Amino acid sequence: MKTFRALRAVDGVDLTIRRGEYVGLLGPNGAGKTTLVEMIEGIQAPDDGEIHIFGKSWADSAEELRKRVGLCLQETHFMDKIRVRETMKLFGSFHDSTEERVDEMLGLVNLTDKSRDFVVNLSGGQKQRLALGIALLSRPEILILDEPTTGLDPHARREIWKILGDIRNAGTTLILTTHYMEEAEHLCERIVVMDKGRVLADGPKRELLASMGGETISFRAKKKIAEKSLRRVPGFLSYIPQDGGGRVFVSRMRDALPVFLSAAKSAGITDIECRRSTLDDVFIHMTGRTLNE
Amino acid sequence: MKQILQLSLAQLRGFLREPGILFWAFAFPILMAWVLGAAFDKKGEGPVSVSLVQTSPAALRPTAGASLKKDPLIHLREESADAALLALRRGESQIIVEENSAGVKVRFDPANQEAVLARYRAERALSKNQLPVNVEQITARGSRYVDFLVPGLVALGIMNSCMWGIGWLMIEFRMKKLLRAMIAASMKRIQYLISFFVTRIIANTVETGLLLLFAGLYFGIRIEGTLLAFMMVIVAGLVAFTGIAILGACRAASTQVGNGILNAVTLPLMILSGVFFSYHNFPDAVVPIIRYLPLTLLADSLRAVFVEGAGVAQVWLSCAILCITGAVTFVAGLRFYRWY
Numbered sequence: 028m029k030t031f032r033a034l035r036a037v038d039g040v041d042l043t044i045r046r047g048e049y050v051g052l053l054g055p056n057g058a059g060k061t062t063l064v065e066m067i068e069g070i071q072a073p074d075d076g077e078i079h080i081f082g083k084s085w086a087d088s089a090e091e092l093r094k095r096v097g098l099c100l101q102e103t104h105f106m107d108k109i110r111v112r113e114t115m116k117l118f119g120s121f122h123d124s125t126e127e128r129v130d131e132m133l134g135l136v137n138l139t140d141k142s143r144d145f146v147v148n149l150s151g152g153q154k155q156r157l158a159l160g161i162a163l164l165s166r167p168e169i170l171i172l173d174e175p176t177t178g179l180d181p182h183a184r185r186e187i188w189k190i191l192g193d194i195r196n197a198g199t200t201l202i203l204t205t206h207y208m209e210e211a212e213h214l215c216e217r218i219v220v221m222d223k224g225r226v227l228a229d230g231p232k233r234e235l236l237a238s239m240g241g242e243t244i245s246f247r248a249k250k251k252i253a254e255k256s257l258r259r260v261p262g263f264l265s266y267i268p269q270d271g272g273g274r275v276f277v278s279r280m281r282d283a284l285p286v287f288l289s290a291a292k293s294a295g296i297t298d299i300e301c302r303r304s305t306l307d308d309v310f311i312h313m314t315g316r317t318l319n320e
Numbered sequence: 321m322k323q324i325l326q327l328s329l330a331q332l333r334g335f336l337r338e339p340g341i342l343f344w345a346f347a348f349p350i351l352m353a354w355v356l357g358a359a360f361d362k363k364g365e366g367p368v369s370v371s372l373v374q375t376s377p378a379a380l381r382p383t384a385g386a387s388l389k390k391d392p393l394i395h396l397r398e399e400s401a402d403a404a405l406l407a408l409r410r411g412e413s414q415i416i417v418e419e420n421s422a423g424v425k426v427r428f429d430p431a432n433q434e435a436v437l438a439r440y441r442a443e444r445a446l447s448k449n450q451l452p453v454n455v456e457q458i459t460a461r462g463s464r465y466v467d468f469l470v471p472g473l474v475a476l477g478i479m480n481s482c483m484w485g486i487g488w489l490m491i492e493f494r495m496k497k498l499l500r501a502m503i504a505a506s507m508k509r510i511q512y513l514i515s516f517f518v519t520r521i522i523a524n525t526v527e528t529g530l531l532l533l534f535a536g537l538y539f540g541i542r543i544e545g546t547l548l549a550f551m552m553v554i555v556a557g558l559v560a561f562t563g564i565a566i567l568g569a570c571r572a573a574s575t576q577v578g579n580g581i582l583n584a585v586t587l588p589l590m591i592l593s594g595v596f597f598s599y600h601n602f603p604d605a606v607v608p609i610i611r612y613l614p615l616t617l618l619a620d621s622l623r624a625v626f627v628e629g630a631g632v633a634q635v636w637l638s639c640a641i642l643c644i645t646g647a648v649t650f651v652a653g654l655r656f657y658r659w660y
Contacts, residue, residue, distance in 0.1 A: 090506075096504075097505075098505070100497055100501060102497065103497055104497065106498070121502065121505045121507040122505070161501070164505070
């Protein structure tokens, strides 16, 4: 069991993460995700509050916790002219990993073919896979990934996701920060939405989506639409105006859409998208901003 | 034009908003100019040191001593032949003037620019009294400029190898967040630090070995003292500069600041510690301080072992001071080390 509570950049966060859970900390840049995971990693100490991992704190049991927690940073620059396998062996030496374990991890992160390449010659995705393999070398019970796919192309991102899916059966607990909605949706059964250091929502994806009704009309229009005129839309939940358009959250699209279209007629709608609400819609519903702002 | 202006402004702002860079860019060069200026501004006209060795009975002495003393630009040291040779080897004097009943002999190393200058000075002073002067070039092993230079270069190599090989790499590891990743992977901190020392011992054995091989084959330079004393001095130098490098690199997390700190340590030592020229050029008041700078201790001890045939008994004190310097700076560096 792990409990976090801290203040300032992370303000009054109270979380309990159970063994084996895959938890995504989702939020825009500056939401406090990295600060929170740095406190979980033991790199920063909270100004106030406590963090317990397996019932232990970093102050008392740093050495033990280091062995049980694996870490993969947003960007780790390894030594340029050291080969992939040499890098893996170097990190393996910190916890007495065997040669077999090193090879096993190279296989897991799909870098066996690259094992003799210099790190400097790897692509961004390959470097990140190497970092992931290194984080997994010691068979950590908790794996913390801080924006592991930021800056990677979609293909490289999916490769990382696949590896993380493969290790799910090992019972590892995963704590992942990301500002990619799809990443949190794809990997994590539990999502913690953060903004400005606070937790806005916490729960399984379907619960988060259900909590706000489920469907979104996203539109662009020539003129602004007043909220008053949208209140008569059946199942209307809320309306977030945006530059040149907005999003309307409704409980049932089938009932809402015809009334919405007639209400918005005078605004001159140029583009409209009706969909099941996504986490990005949840976030904008809560904060008025999108995840990528 | 607008773009150039904005781009230049952005660069200048970035520059001016980093206090570390400001210091190294503006204050440090001024400081260096001041130190160097103080040491070398009157170099051309500054006094040269001349060792005067008199071998004939006092009554028969010609007036070489008196002639040389008249020149205000000659700092005269009257001493025995052995002491004069030692002073020459240590760079404390540039030439030897030997005087006996037959005349005056000026001995100097033509490869040493300072000695050439001193020779002309001395000859000019002596010619005023129409003393017959013989000139003898010193080419004996141990007394040439290269004999002075090579131990200094070995010392300089140790310093640079530690400061850049340890200090720079540590800053780079921190900057790349590699250190943080290694700490997260349960790396033992003490083993991390020791690994740098071990690497330097290996790298420096090769570096020093190659330099000595070349110096031995090309210049015929040999270690006159005991091998044990030589190894002791090398290890003490590595200990001292490993500690200094760790202290220098304990906080810096950017290359600009790191570069500044490392240069701030290495450049003054390189200039002050008599690697290329004797530090006796500096004002007398600072020479006793310079004598105890780590690079000076290292270079002087190496010269004693190389040229003067020193053994453990002659160098142990310097080695102890170097080791203490290393230990103190290591502990201080560890105390302030930024691991994340």
